Amino acid sequence: MSLLKVQNLTKEFPLGFFGKERLKAVDDVSFEIERSRIVSLIGESGSGKTTVGKLILKLIRPSSGQILLNGRDITQIKGRELREYYRKVQGVFQDPFSSFNPIYKIDRVLDMVFEEFFPDTPASERRTKMEEVIASVGMNPREILGKYPHQLSGGQLQRILIARTLLLNVELLIADEIISMLDASTRVDILNLLGDLRERGMSVIFITHDLSLGYYISDETFIMYRGNIVEMGDTEKVFHNPIHPYTKMLLESVPEIDRKWDLSKRFIPELVSSSNAPCKYYDRCPIRDERCLVQKPAMVEVEENHKVLCLKAGD
Ligand SMILES: Nc1ncnc2c1ncn2[C@@H]1O[C@H](COP(=O)(O)OP(=O)(O)OP(=O)(O)O)[C@@H](O)[C@H]1O
Numbered sequence: 683m684s685l686l687k688v689q690n691l692t693k694e695f696p697l698g699f700f701g702k703e704r705l706k707a708v709d710d711v712s713f714e715i716e717r718s719r720i721v722s723l724i725g726e727s728g729s730g731k732t733t734v735g736k737l738i739l740k741l742i743r744p745s746s747g748q749i750l751l752n753g754r755d756i757t758q759i760k761g762r763e764l765r766e767y768y769r770k771v772q773g774v775f776q777d778p779f780s781s782f783n784p785i786y787k788i789d790r791v792l793d794m795v796f797e798e799f800f801p802d803t804p805a806s807e808r809r810t811k812m813e814e815v816i817a818s819v820g821m822n823p824r825e826i827l828g829k830y831p832h833q834l835s836g837g838q839l840q841r842i843l844i845a846r847t848l849l850l851n852v853e854l855l856i857a858d859e860i861i862s863m864l865d866a867s868t869r870v871d872i873l874n875l876l877g878d879l880r881e882r883g884m885s886v887i888f889i890t891h892d893l894s895l896g897y898y899i900s901d902e903t904f905i906m907y908r909g910n911i912v913e914m915g916d917t918e919k920v921f922h923n924p925i926h927p928y929t930k931m932l933l934e935s936v937p938e939i940d941r942k943w944d945l946s947k948r949f950i951p952e953l954v955s956s957s958n959a960p961c962k963y964y965d966r967c968p969i970r971d972e973r974c975l976v977q978k979p980a981m982v983e984v985e986e987n988h989k990v991l992c993l994k995a996g997d
Pocket residue numbers: 695696705707725726727728729730731732733734891
């Protein structure tokens with residue numbers, strides 16, 4: 683049984699002044715994540731990545747669909763079951779400063795994990811465990827535990843948030859753009875830390891719009907476009923044998939060190955489709971044909987653990 687199974691997940695938001703129209707921020711998304719895997723969710727701004735993360739974290743409710751953790755549908759759980767869910771599934775977000783209460787020192791922040799989830803743990807054991815997890819995210823507990831959040835850097839705060847998930851021993855971490863605010867060398871340290879979590883048996887959904895970061899760290903990659911996953915599978919296959927025209931375009935648009943900016947290759951995304959084609963990529967698609975105007979694409983398995991949402995993928 684997979685750790686996480688998401689089935690036909692959809693989230694609509696009201697659109698416009700009176701909210702009569704609806705935006706499908708996540709549209710019929712299905713995937714499974716096994717234990718001890720890092721999966722990147724990649725797509726341009728507004729493609730629905732954060733909404734998927736928030737739905738799994740139960741910060742918002744789905745319009746339809748199911749989310750199963752270890753086979754149990756969690757969309758309706760409440761009370762004690764919900765608390766137990768948060769012991770297993772946690773999120774870390776882009777801006778680490780906003781995740782901390784500025785008046786609590788770091789020891790207090792970590793102690794609250796014990797208060798909430800393991801209240802019977804004696805004080806001395808709490809301290810030992812806190813020191814262990816701070817050390818395992820590469821920091822000196824004596825330098826960190828007595829400090830307030832504003833006395834630490836963004837990278838240090840991200841590590842503390844990851845240390846917090848180690849205290850809980852979570853099974854699934856949703857990491858939403860957690861390294862966009864960090865400098866290049868701190869980024870690599872945090873990415874490597876995610877790799878360590880995987881070695882401990884944790885799975886990570888790594889949300890990013892940065893293809894190279896996704897490629898560096900993930901076992902599997904899901905490419906999102908306007909609420910749909912358009913391509914998914916082993917990272918090596920998605921990156922080295924991209925099939926969906928959107929994935930191909932994304933990979934071609936990564937700036938390379940030895941390639942200069944070229945106006946003729948500039949791509950301006952069209953966020954609202956002008957046709958009513960069932961394929962959301964139709965208006966931008968260089969390989970579209972008349973079938974794409976009438977037939978809704980379904981996920982096609984093009985090779986083992988590599989699927990594509992495109993009518994032409996099977997051609
Ligand atoms: N609470 C909300 N109410 C209305 N629309 C929303 C809400 N949250 C998100 N949206 C819309 O849903 C779509 C998907 O948003 P989401 O934040 O999931 O995208 P994203 O891929 O994470 O983008 P980014 O990389 O910019 O964070 C966007 O069009 C966004 O404007």
